[in-house]
Amino acid sequence: MKLGGDRETAGMRLSFSRHCVALIWSKRARARIFNESPQGCACIALRCHSKLLLRPKNTEEVSNILKYCNDRNLAVTPQGGNTGLVGGSVPVFDEIIISTALMDKVISFDQVSGSLVCQCGCILESLNQYLEGQGYIMPLDLGAKGSCHIGGNIATNAGGLRLLRYGSLRGTVLGLEAVLPNGTVLNCLNSLRKDNTGYDLKQLFIGSEGTLGLITAISILCPRKPSSVNVALLGCESFSKVLQVFTLCRDLLGEILSAFEFQDLESMNVVQTHLKLMNPLQESPFYILIETAGSSVQHDEEKLNVFLAKALESGLVNSGTVATDQSKIKSVWALRERITEALAHDGYVYKYDLSIPVEKLYALVEETRVRLGRTAKRVVGYGHLGDGNLHLNITSESHSKSLVAALEPFVYEWTAQHCGSISAEHGLGFKKRNHIYYSKSPEAVQLMQILKKLLDPKGIMNPYKTIPSSG
């Protein structure tokens, strides 16, 4: 990309060790963004022409690369597992890709405190497997765990399935090391639960999608592996009953509640139709997936039974099934976790990831359904209800400009009117950065732009992402 000044042709004069320069860009990122996240705004094609992908092995190499690029006004795009849904890790023009794939070492794990220190390129699922062997788990879990990198998770402030129980990465990340655009290594890699010495600089990098620096190593607090896990799938007649079940659930399951997910009938239909998964319950307008994770098999089962009895007796749920063994747990989770995959078989998918106060959360799905009428093939709503996070997905036979026009800015305006967030957990990346004003005040965006300018005065770090340009 052209950044002016004494720019050189990307990669032509770089002189790093051989393993660093790995391969010519294979259009994988572009392919992924179309195959896996055909969003409503995907009509904005990401026609990247990167010619160079670098794979540093350590922080020093990242520092050398960034210093070199910054001195010569060469733009870069950090890339982890490239599983994001908003184009945050995909170059827009010919940015040099800095892949974290070779920075995949565990540095240390403390058995007493549960703090894990590792390089940024460790794959989330690998870390979880490593920890399980020692009686711990990662505090986050998400569908892309098999390929996403922990550095990318933190750079995007990933949410996912365990947030309800273990909180956000802003609380569980204890420290990090990042390389600033000018090559300066910022070492904030401590492993302390408490540290009030000055401003918490690591927070600047969590969720900034690689626009302020490249996270090279992290320290994270890991919870103990629960010795008892149960999953229940329940059918519900109305969304107001779903909310009542949520309240009951928090009263009776309390500290062992680890997930409260919901999906509507339409999203259940899509996994049955396209993936041939079996719904063990009778047909219902809504389904709830509850997971408990605790330290006592007997106590957890008793709590769950008391809760289920009350939920059935009071008519809040019409049917239910409980899974305690691993294979059944997996098959129940599949009904919820594989909705995205099933939707991809349904046609062109328009995706929205929204935070909305829970009471009003499903009203948007209903209004969207009425608004689109028969122009949409399906309008589905599902998500992490316990976190107020709705995934609103719409499908059509093929991409339709008129459908996009009916959806946007309607969805964003509705969300803003209800004090929600237009990106709950996916971030803004390239695709949504100009929609930031629906969720943030002009003063806030201006301060973000000033911070970006401060840390990356030449604008080489992941340009065109997250924050709208100052102009």
Place this chain on the structure above:
Amino acid sequence: MKLGGDRETAGMRLSFSRHCVALIWSKRARARIFNESPQGCACIALRCHSKLLLRPKNTEEVSNILKYCNDRNLAVTPQGGNTGLVGGSVPVFDEIIISTALMDKVISFDQVSGSLVCQCGCILESLNQYLEGQGYIMPLDLGAKGSCHIGGNIATNAGGLRLLRYGSLRGTVLGLEAVLPNGTVLNCLNSLRKDNTGYDLKQLFIGSEGTLGLITAISILCPRKPSSVNVALLGCESFSKVLQVFTLCRDLLGEILSAFEFQDLESMNVVQTHLKLMNPLQESPFYILIETAGSSVQHDEEKLNVFLAKALESGLVNSGTVATDQSKIKSVWALRERITEALAHDGYVYKYDLSIPVEKLYALVEETRVRLGRTAKRVVGYGHLGDGNLHLNITSESHSKSLVAALEPFVYEWTAQHCGSISAEHGLGFKKRNHIYYSKSPEAVQLMQILKKLLDPKGIMNPYKTIPSSG
């Protein structure tokens, strides 16, 4: 204080509504800092000469005050309950004090999600009482709860007794509103658990001790009030056994563990001697206070009994007592919570609030004891072991320069060598800001200074606090 430029005499030309200008500064802050926190470095006297204390009632008034002061280069010190231990809320010279005492309104509380929105001057204990009536509690609790303000808690990133269970304020604070030094109101006051739209600006203000802006309102996620609370006090023969009990505790109490505090014999002696509190156990080198909080009385008691039986059988603890009723719980907690108060009766107190990896945590107390020999009256160690937080306190008959010289920089260097933090939860304020380099790299401190300069170019916000001057 002199900031140069067209400075006016503080308060002489201010023209706010009457309730705003409350009283002439009464040296209360100075008195407090000597009476309640006679620290090792208290030889640096805080000789403030503030002549004006303003008590705004709302954000607009705060904005007007700051704009006025910024335009005229008048320095200000935000002040909540003024309970801090490092002089963060005490003016150094004649800074205008902006008290948050009249900004004490609850704005809203959402019964389903548990999110509380309130003004910055609400007293922590009052908020907790308000929430308890609705089946919730605040996610933080600390000794100063009766007078500290929630805005001050967040500005100092307060830790306290519930951090082990509910995590830090960086995770539980959902949003905040802050007024920047130039009077700009920055509204980041959402109540969403997930919001990934741009940089998380609220984190800049959490823990920055009023040096970047004044927090005027907050939104915080509150946990349900537990229906069952138990407290156990245990005696232990060695610190290595204390650590083994911690591991056992996390295995067997799991999700219901809400506090794991420890205190050594010397700190038990001090509460017995000066406050005449009764120790229900036999004399032991160490005591552990464990609290459980859960949703089932029966399950929690069973878990606690299994844990206690195992801890006693295996010889990890030599004695123990369990409290389930409110008055006994209170009297057991008093043994740990009133150590600070008891120490004040013992003489001059040198206080250190440190984060240290748990395995090495008590070694510092032992080394300090050996180092000081008979020059100190007492060397005591206690704290939030579950968070790796040691409170190291030393007493002498009166203030002694030679004792300070024996303690500093020894304590800070020891902490730095063991990768700890020289301020776990108290912050740096005025007293410790120049010690920041023991816990933070020069690159990190430089970036903090740049951020301070960016948000407060004239340096009017709480000068001489938290960050060392750039020069």
